[in-house]
Amino acid sequence: MAYKYKEVADSLRKAIKTGKYEPGEHLPDQNQIAKNFNTTRITVHKALQLLMVEGMIYSKRGAGTFVRKDYIADDHSKFGKVSPIDKPFGATKTNAGKSVTSKVLELSARIPTEDEADKLLIKPTEPVYVIRRVRYVNGVVFAYENTIMPTAITTLTEDILKKSIYGHMQKEGMTIEGTHRIVSADKATQIDVETGIAEELGEPVLVINQLSYLEDGQPFEISESRFPYKTSQLTADITL
Template identity: 25%
Template sequence: MVALPSGVLGALDSTSDRAVFRQIADQLREAIDKGRFKEGAKLPSESELVEHYGVSRMTVRNALSVLQGEGLVHSEHGKGVFVRPRPPVRRLASDRFARRHREQGKSAFTVEAEAAGSRPEVDSLEVKEERPTPDISARLGSPRRVLARRRRYLLDGRPVEFAASFLPLDLARNTPIAEPNPGPGGIYARLEELGHRLDHFEEEIRARMPTPGEVKTLRLASGVPVIHLIRTAFDTEGRPVEVCDTVMAADAYVLAYQLPAT
């Protein structure tokens, strides 16, 4: 066997019914999880793993393929396989839309990015009037036209989220909401200035694998799922005033909520 650093990788269990390539993947995954291979570190080469475990090159490649499919590693042609750096975790907290943030002139994304010590950015901004999909229309009370605001969010230059907001056109047309930069506090602050004091939000959250377009937009590594969140904002009259359809890189978020026990 080749001499790898002591304790980094063990031996195969010949009595196990688990496939050999999966045993190798398990050991590499454990070494990554325990920090034996740091973010950005190069894994042992295929040749080193072949010698260490006494298996075929195809077995080693199958093991590495498992880790790539899980989004733990990435391959660089001619250089090797490396532990994939993970973006800063942004905590999606239950108070992210608290009025105090809007009153301070900060959007939810800005507040949480600053709390994480990250630099927030927004790009790929598009604002236009359009006909809503049947689902968006039903959530907003069946308007025939909406104002759509699409944008991508980045932390320290890395895309982590893409969001599209849809507002009834009678609320948003010819207001700051229709401008590329709606001003301090974002569109929720503008809605309240227009007399639509926000009362509550409803959210639907699910995890799924990304579409090819989402992989490109968020620069997702192979195997990384997304969190798909649809939020509807209601004013104090019970009117739905905005629907936000958001797709987030799942490895960039922790969902944290405080729920009453009564």
């Protein structure tokens, strides 16, 4: 027999997937859900936690629980599902205690492509930043980043890009919640060689493509980061 919290989670999951609750919509409060399912608030809380881990909903203190704005019912979405290990910390926080610097290659703005507007949940006429920079840790090449970000999110300058975009956003009161991330391998391109990510064409390169979002589920960044294979590794702590 299934646990009660799983039954509640299954029912809410189905309601979200079938469109009863749409992206960005407020869910009934926990007491009402408990009444609807003839169960306890503790059971409802556990069910909601399960859906949060799956990336379907988020909770905002004092406001309640909402369906994520970036939730897509298709389980085969390009950027996959959200999980606790998908928190984006950025190069500066990841390398705390070390010297993290940046060489800005481009900071410009343009109209987004159809695909970019779709992923960022913005109108086709809303401009986006195009950001290209090389990150260094203790003077050694760490990564080459190519980022697309809506200009409406925040105002960026070259000075900010030389430091930390995430740090700047947090100072402005924004909370970065997580990211959908794909990790893969690729062969080095001419840009990889020019930026110092690789020594020669065809060399292996570690690639991370991600779509990052704020606490309300609003996507704010599409990025591709490329790393030298000799000095890069991924670490994940998984608790079962």
